[in-house]
Amino acid sequence: MSRAFISAQRLTRRFPQAPGAGELTVFEDVCFSVAEGEFACLVGHSGCGKTTILNILAGLDQPTAGHIIAGGKHVEGPSLDRAVIFQGHALMPWLSALGNVELAVSSRYPGWARRQVREHAMKFLALVHLDGAAMKKPAQLSGGMKQRVGIARALAIGPRMLLMDEPFSALDALTRGALQDEIVAIRQATKPTVFMITHDIDEALLLADKILLMTNGPKAWIAEVIENTLPADRTRIDLHKHPNYYPLRNHLLDFLVVRSRELAAHAELRSKDLHPAVVRPAVASTTDHTAGAVASDRSGHACNGQIASGHICAV
Amino acid sequence: MHAPLALRAAIISLLLFMGLIGVWHLATLQTGPTITMDPEYAKLMGSTATQGKSPMPGPGEVGAKLWQHLRDPFYDRGTNDKGIGVQLVYSIARVLTGYLLAIAVALPLGFLIGMSPLMARALDPFIQVLKPISPLAWMPLALYSIKDSAISAIFVICICSVWPMLLNTAFGVATVRREWLNVAKTLEMSPGRTALRVILPAAAPTILTGMRISIGIAWLVIVAAEMLVGGTGIGYFVWNEWNNLSITNVIVAILCIGLVGMLLDQLMARLQRVVAYAD
Numbered sequence: 001m002s003r004a005f006i007s008a009q010r011l012t013r014r015f016p017q018a019p020g021a022g023e024l025t026v027f028e029d030v031c032f033s034v035a036e037g038e039f040a041c042l043v044g045h046s047g048c049g050k051t052t053i054l055n056i057l058a059g060l061d062q063p064t065a066g067h068i069i070a071g072g073k074h075v076e077g078p079s080l081d082r083a084v085i086f087q088g089h090a091l092m093p094w095l096s097a098l099g100n101v102e103l104a105v106s107s108r109y110p111g112w113a114r115r116q117v118r119e120h121a122m123k124f125l126a127l128v129h130l131d132g133a134a135m136k137k138p139a140q141l142s143g144g145m146k147q148r149v150g151i152a153r154a155l156a157i158g159p160r161m162l163l164m165d166e167p168f169s170a171l172d173a174l175t176r177g178a179l180q181d182e183i184v185a186i187r188q189a190t191k192p193t194v195f196m197i198t199h200d201i202d203e204a205l206l207l208a209d210k211i212l213l214m215t216n217g218p219k220a221w222i223a224e225v226i227e228n229t230l231p232a233d234r235t236r237i238d239l240h241k242h243p244n245y246y247p248l249r250n251h252l253l254d255f256l257v258v259r260s261r262e263l264a265a266h267a268e269l270r271s272k273d274l275h276p277a278v279v280r281p282a283v284a285s286t287t288d289h290t291a292g293a294v295a296s297d298r299s300g301h302a303c304n305g306q307i308a309s310g311h312i313c314a315v
Numbered sequence: 316m317h318a319p320l321a322l323r324a325a326i327i328s329l330l331l332f333m334g335l336i337g338v339w340h341l342a343t344l345q346t347g348p349t350i351t352m353d354p355e356y357a358k359l360m361g362s363t364a365t366q367g368k369s370p371m372p373g374p375g376e377v378g379a380k381l382w383q384h385l386r387d388p389f390y391d392r393g394t395n396d397k398g399i400g401v402q403l404v405y406s407i408a409r410v411l412t413g414y415l416l417a418i419a420v421a422l423p424l425g426f427l428i429g430m431s432p433l434m435a436r437a438l439d440p441f442i443q444v445l446k447p448i449s450p451l452a453w454m455p456l457a458l459y460s461i462k463d464s465a466i467s468a469i470f471v472i473c474i475c476s477v478w479p480m481l482l483n484t485a486f487g488v489a490t491v492r493r494e495w496l497n498v499a500k501t502l503e504m505s506p507g508r509t510a511l512r513v514i515l516p517a518a519a520p521t522i523l524t525g526m527r528i529s530i531g532i533a534w535l536v537i538v539a540a541e542m543l544v545g546g547t548g549i550g551y552f553v554w555n556e557w558n559n560l561s562i563t564n565v566i567v568a569i570l571c572i573g574l575v576g577m578l579l580d581q582l583m584a585r586l587q588r589v590v591a592y593a594d
Contacts, residue, residue, distance in 0.1 A: 139593035
């Protein structure tokens, strides 16, 4: 694995509650890393602080303790190196699609002439197949088109990292699929480092190289890192035909439905070095002792340094 | 089969107008008791006493007077004899000067209050105390300290139109959506650029609403202010005609005040439409 491009160390966020009620610890000592060019998905239940982690990574929020290093620099505030695609598209309704992208481009390249800004913005609108709707206001665009503008706006500033907060959760299934294909294509073309939050297991399996699994909040943490064992050229159509698909999916579902809750109730199961266990769910190979199943002994994966059942290894 | 809504509304408006004119006409037709008097004395007393004619002019008289004023609105024959157009121009010029001054004060201050919760709290007591003061209460203070009645009137217009603009600007700026501000932050926009490119267009509809309320109040206040300071303006014209006991001219002036107020409001409504955005 190449060196960590994004690295979170013992990230903790507490929010003040009503006077006298003390503080609410949303997550505690969260550790993870993402390599350069890697696509990481963060999966977990609502309320475990996923969006807060992304906001801290974007520089829009500050952790109560711990820190994040991104691209060799300590994250202290927002940066044009880290583009954010927001959940609710966050387009300026008074600007056209083109105007929204132009605003980002002229912020990134303040010295550029108007014409150059426009050409650059049009190029990225064309990348998401919206060059025909450039002059339309967001209110005239469908949900999927708005999110495409959001993607074009993020990509147009040439970021080193792309941060996406459930970008497709508000879209219908067909539109979501089309946009996922779009992301796959963009990814193959530009290879950015991506950190994305999602609720959708299939979306994570299609897009992500690795999936970070978060326990339930409060005091949530990232318990496991799932390495995607599907082939790199997977598509939405053949994803579920691969033999590793169901082991992966079952492992993720099992975590979300059962273990995320169990782990939250038993914080003592957490490994002492606080780093998440790495799991590679796959079909049973000769070294497996459980046929067709995944290494998911529910004993908390206190697995730093040890290799359990051929699937789990140290970070 | 129905006629379009606009047409039906126009028909009802026209009927109401004709009804009102009719009632007005009938009410001013009636004659009162007449007294027989010396013909020389009768000349001094006028038609109310000699013919029992109503002292209130009828719609015909007012219409004729209005036509006379509209035919030659811009004449100027000395201090107390200026065309109604001239008087209106004086009033509008005062309102616009005071109003522009108010914009220059209210917009930056509103931005400050909207963007800084600290300043919002610190300035709140001042605003709460100053806002309910009738603008005319400032007049003696203005006349004493400025020593110029024309500028005092402008000052009064300024202070009465500042509040709706200030409060609406502060509210509009404070309630700009967090996600838009987050976009500005992630694009590393400077505070000035954020204010101009994000906060101003986002708050513009709210600001324009405040400005529309302000121009209405300014036009209300100018009439009263000009009655006090005198000299020129439509407010002075009304008071002067009252002193001349020309109810006809007073009614004509009232009509003109209403029409100009409507035009100013429509102008602001048009501006409002320009900055409005569908979300």
